[in-house]
Amino acid sequence: MRRLIYLLPAVAFVALAAYFFVSLTRDPSVLPSAMINQPTPAFALAGLGDQPGLVRDEFAGQVVLINFFASWCIPCRTEHPLLMNLSRELSVPLYGIDYKDKPEDAARFLGELGDPYRRIGADREGRVGIDFGVYGVPETYVIDKTGRIRLRHVGPLTPADVARELAPLVKALQRS
Amino acid sequence: MIAELGHFALALALVLAIVQAVVPLYGASRGEPALMALAGSTAIAQFALVALAFAALAHAYVTSDFSLATVAENSHSTKPLLYKITGVWSNHEGSMVLWVLILTLFGAAVAWFGTGLPPDLRARVLAVQGMIGAGFFAFILFTSNPFLRLVPAPPDGQGMNPILQDLGLAIHPPFLYLGYVGFSVSFSFAVAALIEGRVDPAWARWVRPWTLAAWCALTIGIALGSWWAYYTLGWGGWWYWDPVENASFMPWLVGTALLHSAIVVEKRDALKTWTILLAIVTFALSLIGTFLVRSGVLTSVHAFAVDPARGAFILLLLIIAIGGPLILYAVRAPSLRGGGLFAPISREGALVLNNLLLATGAATVFIGTLYPLFLDAMGGDKVSVGFPFFNRTFVPLMVPLLIAMPFGPLLGWKRGDLLAASQRLMFAAGAVVAVVLLVLLFASPAAVLATLGLGLAAWIGAGSLVEWSERVQLFRTPFNDTLSRARHLPRAAYGMTLAHLGVAVTVAGIAASAWESERIELVRPGQSVAIAGYDLRLDKVESVEGPNYTADRGTVTVTRHGSLVAVMQPEKRFFPVQQTPTTFTAINTDLLSDLYVVLADGDGKGAWTLRVYQKPLVPWIWLGCGVMALGGLMSLSDRRWRVGAAVRRGRAPAGAAADD
Numbered sequence: 001m002r003r004l005i006y007l008l009p010a011v012a013f014v015a016l017a018a019y020f021f022v023s024l025t026r027d028p029s030v031l032p033s034a035m036i037n038q039p040t041p042a043f044a045l046a047g048l049g050d051q052p053g054l055v056r057d058e059f060a061g062q063v064v065l066i067n068f069f070a071s072w073c074i075p076c077r078t079e080h081p082l083l084m085n086l087s088r089e090l091s092v093p094l095y096g097i098d099y100k101d102k103p104e105d106a107a108r109f110l111g112e113l114g115d116p117y118r119r120i121g122a123d124r125e126g127r128v129g130i131d132f133g134v135y136g137v138p139e140t141y142v143i144d145k146t147g148r149i150r151l152r153h154v155g156p157l158t159p160a161d162v163a164r165e166l167a168p169l170v171k172a173l174q175r176s
Numbered sequence: 177m178i179a180e181l182g183h184f185a186l187a188l189a190l191v192l193a194i195v196q197a198v199v200p201l202y203g204a205s206r207g208e209p210a211l212m213a214l215a216g217s218t219a220i221a222q223f224a225l226v227a228l229a230f231a232a233l234a235h236a237y238v239t240s241d242f243s244l245a246t247v248a249e250n251s252h253s254t255k256p257l258l259y260k261i262t263g264v265w266s267n268h269e270g271s272m273v274l275w276v277l278i279l280t281l282f283g284a285a286v287a288w289f290g291t292g293l294p295p296d297l298r299a300r301v302l303a304v305q306g307m308i309g310a311g312f313f314a315f316i317l318f319t320s321n322p323f324l325r326l327v328p329a330p331p332d333g334q335g336m337n338p339i340l341q342d343l344g345l346a347i348h349p350p351f352l353y354l355g356y357v358g359f360s361v362s363f364s365f366a367v368a369a370l371i372e373g374r375v376d377p378a379w380a381r382w383v384r385p386w387t388l389a390a391w392c393a394l395t396i397g398i399a400l401g402s403w404w405a406y407y408t409l410g411w412g413g414w415w416y417w418d419p420v421e422n423a424s425f426m427p428w429l430v431g432t433a434l435l436h437s438a439i440v441v442e443k444r445d446a447l448k449t450w451t452i453l454l455a456i457v458t459f460a461l462s463l464i465g466t467f468l469v470r471s472g473v474l475t476s477v478h479a480f481a482v483d484p485a486r487g488a489f490i491l492l493l494l495i496i497a498i499g500g501p502l503i504l505y506a507v508r509a510p511s512l513r514g515g516g517l518f519a520p521i522s523r524e525g526a527l528v529l530n531n532l533l534l535a536t537g538a539a540t541v542f543i544g545t546l547y548p549l550f551l552d553a554m555g556g557d558k559v560s561v562g563f564p565f566f567n568r569t570f571v572p573l574m575v576p577l578l579i580a581m582p583f584g585p586l587l588g589w590k591r592g593d594l595l596a597a598s599q600r601l602m603f604a605a606g607a608v609v610a611v612v613l614l615v616l617l618f619a620s621p622a623a624v625l626a627t628l629g630l631g632l633a634a635w636i637g638a639g640s641l642v643e644w645s646e647r648v649q650l651f652r653t654p655f656n657d658t659l660s661r662a663r664h665l666p667r668a669a670y671g672m673t674l675a676h677l678g679v680a681v682t683v684a685g686i687a688a689s690a691w692e693s694e695r696i697e698l699v700r701p702g703q704s705v706a707i708a709g710y711d712l713r714l715d716k717v718e719s720v721e722g723p724n725y726t727a728d729r730g731t732v733t734v735t736r737h738g739s740l741v742a743v744m745q746p747e748k749r750f751f752p753v754q755q756t757p758t759t760f761t762a763i764n765t766d767l768l769s770d771l772y773v774v775l776a777d778g779d780g781k782g783a784w785t786l787r788v789y790q791k792p793l794v795p796w797i798w799l800g801c802g803v804m805a806l807g808g809l810m811s812l813s814d815r816r817w818r819v820g821a822a823v824r825r826g827r828a829p830a831g832a833a834a835d836d
Contacts, residue, residue, distance in 0.1 A: 006509040010502035017495050072413060111777045113757055
């Protein structure tokens with residue numbers, strides 16, 4: 001019995017290694033989300049300051065991108081220059097959700113680096129983030145015409161991500 | 177040509193590492209002195225070879241040799257020389273070369289300083305170091321070759337992420353790696369002890385300095401990382417519970433526990449299997465930290481290599497390097513008999529409490545880091561973990577740890593007297609009351625938790641001083657006697673006092689962040705912003721040309737009651753190669769508080785937004801870490817690590833009982 005206790009660390013490690021192995025077989029940047037092919041969670045968010053807010057139902061019938069960002073997040077800064085051109089390049093509207101952030105900070109962040117979003121909702125408490133299953137900002141979601149989530153990209157988008165997954169998917173969804 | 181030489185040196189180092197992993201181990205089991213002694217020369221030769229490879233890579237960066245793929249991808253000819261050098265390790269391939277450079281440095285140091293070790297233990301420790309080295313050399317050579325050539329060579333490089341072009345960040349990885357990799361030595365000692373089936377106080381005495389050295393480096397590395405986040409991000413936060421921060425914090429927590437439990441093994445011959453387990457887990461967490469950052473299991477800014485092939489290789493390494501020793505542990509640990517018995521209220525008992533709380537703290541950080549991903553992978557519920565989780569789980573674990581901290585050193589070994597210890601701590605309790613009253617008098621009393629936090633800092637700080645004054649019999653013997661005691665107190669004792677004072681300083685810095693003030697105003701040159709008694713006047717904003725960026729630089733004159741305090745120059749920089757803007761914060765510190773100024777946008781009509789923060793005691797957060805590391809180094813310089821250590825299984829030398 002006493003011996004078994006000493007076996008515990010090894011057993012715990014086997015479980016961990018198995019989990020790591022499972023994680024590795026997945027594409028690292030596209031975490032399979034329980035939300036894939038699920039309807040977009042309903043939300044109605046206020047805007048930043050006196051800007052208009054963001055409501056889920058207004059997307060109906062079009063393909064859109066939703067980008068979760070925050071002024072306090074470094075990867076968002078890395079991603080930002082790419083977002084500035086993304087909407088035009090893919091001819092798809094890009095909406096922003098400002099995640100767990102002070103609206104003033106977000107406004108300053110966008111004032112400083114430029115505002116790539118058609119409109120922004122302020123998710124101050126991170127409630128909408130929980131509904132989406134956001135792990136950390138930035139995350140980018142592709143929503144199809146029927147309002148279902150079709151792709152979740154975790155972490156900053158790179159030009160390669162856009163060329164490889166985002167652009168083809170958006171084109172295909174727009175044609176359908 | 178130089179690059180090929182570096183590549184060849186790495187390959188040769190792999191061969192030597194394999195030899196070192198096999199031959200001395202065989203020699204130790206056969207009792208062949210010549211085979212055992214081989215480990216020393218191979219360890220030193222490996223270090224020389226890796227140093228050569230590192231120099232070759234650095235040469236390629238400094239001379240901007242874009243025919244090397246890593247240089248072309250991560251450097252640029254206009255980059256300042258300093259960042260060309262630090263650029264060597266701010267990418268995946270180069271950072272792995274730095275990793276093995278430090279690994280072999282530690283290996284060589286064990287070979288060099290370990291001549292007093294029993295030859296079989298030294299041979300086995302170095303053999304385990306050789307195994308780790310072999311794994312990582314193979315990883316570099318087969319999946320991340322830094323000397324890969326590009327044909328044809330591009331005319332210029334793609335440049336380095338501007339956020340990484342910063343001195344604090346540039347020197348932070350070497351310290352972090354010194355910490356991570358330094359724990360490989362305690363790990364190798366633990367595995368060697370399991371192979372031998374013998375753990376005794378002499379063993380603990382050999383392990384402790386290596387653990388201390390690694391711990392000091394990791395402390396500095398984490399502090400530098402946090403400081404970097406503080407001044408780079410432009411919002412003044414200093415810890416984000418980001419997965420990568422957590423990856424470095426977990427080995428620190430467990431390493432701290434190891435540092436304390438090894439004392440019990442050394443002094444009391446108890447807690448052996450637990451200490452061995454901690455040594456394995458500390459290094460395992462360091463490896464997992466490397467793995468998490470590099471394999472793409474967790475995504476983050478720091479993740480500069482997302483490549484499943486590398487991930488699979490690292491996972492295999494992890495399974496061998498952690499799974500193997502844990503199985504060895506399951507087989508051998510039950511036969512390791514503990515010696516000293518102790519009552520729950522005793523110094524051993526206090527150290528066990530310390531270990532339990534630190535280990536549980538590390539476990540909550542571990543769960544908080546991996547659980548959200550884990551649930552998502554299982555297709556289960558969606559959770560978001562962040563500050564609220566850690567505030568509710570980690571912080572409540574640390575509070576009792578910090579409260580108990582001053583008691584530990586005041587309790588006797590075997591059986592302590594809690595009442596007597598409490599009486600001695602009356603002074604510390606008085607300090608807490610004084611600090612809380614002062615805060616209530618002078619600061620806004622609304623921040624209850626922060627006030628208690630400052631009280632806690634006072635408790636730890638005063639408690640450490642009480643312990644020191646007990647040792648030197650302050651005010652109880654004539655002053656000359658006290659002075660002589662203070663002079664003869666071992667450095668390890670001062671080390672502990674300093675390190676514990678460092679904790680107090682850091683806790684105070686964290687608690688006081690509740691009182692920061694913030695102003696955001698649109699000002700024209702000549703106008704001022706007032707904050708916390710300071711007056712900040714924006715004199716001008718001008719365009720300046722940096723080596724590889726252009727910037728708007730503001731000049732802000734700070735005065736207090738009319739007298740000049742400082743001239744600060746915050747910048748908004750733009751890096752054309754990467755098309756990325758960054759903020760360059762101006763910080764003016766008097767060590768009691770920081771003034772933190774960010775130049776945000778202009779309105780195009782001559783007015784600029786200034787963001788100004790006044791943050792009381794914030795520098796103490798990192799200052800405290802520095803004091804902790806200094807305490808570690810002080811303890812490391814204690815002469816008892818160098819004398820008397822060769823006496824194996826002998827009784828601890830007289831006087832040793834007075835330390836720690």
